[in-house]
Amino acid sequence: MMFLNSAESALLFWNSNQIYYSYQNGFDVGTMVVLSCNTSVLGSTPDDIIHQVLVSDHGDIVVLMYPSNTLYYSRINQHHLIKLSANEIPGVQHLLFFDSLGRLNSITNNSSVSPYPLALHVAGSVYPEVCKYRHFDHNSTADVYYLDLARQLSLSASLTYPLYYFNTIKVLSSSDKLLKQQVVDKFEYYQGWQTLNRTLIIKSRASLYGVDDYTQQKEGAMADVILEMKPEMTDMSCKLPDAMTVHVSLGCPPGRHLQVHKPTQCQMRANYTIPRSALQNEDGSVSTSSKEVLYNQDIGCPIKTHYKDTFLPAIDLYDGDVLIEEMAANYILWEVHGRADYSYTATMQQAGCQSRAQTWEKMQQSVSDGEQAQEGIWGPHNYRHCFFENMTTPRGDDDLLQPYEILNSTGVNKIVWDTWRNDSIYQFTVLVIDPQYSFCHLQTSFGVSLIGLNPSDAPTTTIMRLSIGLFAILTLSLAFVSYIIFRRKHxxxxxxxFAQDDEENGEPGPSGDDVAPSINIFNVARKRHKWAAE
Structure with missing residues (x-):
């Protein structure tokens, strides 16, 4: 038994001298009949048995009988066999094979290889039958096409046939429920001929947004599908290829990943310290101690950016080393060591939300205590956008004024820094959360190093404020005490x-502790005026 390369399930099976077929998913079954003698029994002699059955990539079917070396030929989806000349086949026992170019060859026991002109013999055997079309062509160049969730594949085929014959290009699929198909036709006319140019645009039918069983639905949408485009009317007199058969693999393409634009050369630091004021515990409280961390050399050089500038990483989608596109899906990020001294420029309202958007705080409240991985807390499996009003969860007036924590290369939201430490370093992980963007788990990491900070730019902390306040109070107190002492002495x-001046003028004056009380206020004023004049 042999399965055939066809969009509709097809297979051949045989006994010693008969070939049976099953086409069109089992709806077309029967026994192949030899055209020249109208019999299904193969062989030139009663002793002949089927020795070998071959099928080429183009759909050729070749049957070799032994010991007579008789050859029979047919094609996939045909019900008849034609008998070929065996003049070029060696008389000794041998085997047949198709090479990479689809040419038939024979090889003997002594490894002698001989080509067999299959096309020439087929044309001679079917003469004077004429093909119902002049030319069939297609643009398929790959054995397998990988189709991701948000992308589409375009395949084209052209058929030139006489104006007075009906013909068209059939499109067959092994699984219509997995693929959306759009057909675009364009006709061209010549003298007595017309050409049908048919373009087939396909994409996945999967809709994974908002489903409860995300993993199961995702796995169910990933499969291998066979697509076939071929003329409606064809026979063995037509030149090969007479069909385009492609394999489409729905799923994550091999080597698909994210890459962040970052420097390729730098001098990376081995470790650094995160101040306690920048660290946040899992419960949202500020850490009570600083943290010494290692810089992950595997994530490459950190991106340098000024601490006053807003920041948005430039992220591309790659297949291996081949750039596919700029990644334009919604994504989230987090600092792997718990730094919290950054925020977002846009509020939920500015981002266009009609209901309260998801946030890290909200998502952490909805998971079990044992689930610690950040990508398990929030990801494509539970992402819900906020661009429609959620009638089941009424929002307050201030809900949309909260920071919007989802980023996109085409959105208004960016990162803003809230740090006073010079040369602050962050290590971020990015995760695509849009469930309709890709079958792949798209996650990557990168570093950021802030530049441009000066000590004069650093905002004061509580300790610094207290120190400055105490210093000011002490300074004012000393100044006040100094003023009192100076004034008293003066x-x-x-x-x-004044007392000495009174004694010189013969005016009796008080002495001792009674000096100050005994001075007449008018006399004092007169003396001060005189003293100032001198």
């Missing part, structure tokens, strides 16, 4: 001068 010097 007054005593004035009073002593």
């Amino acid at each position: 007054i005593e010097e004035h009073e002593l001068y």
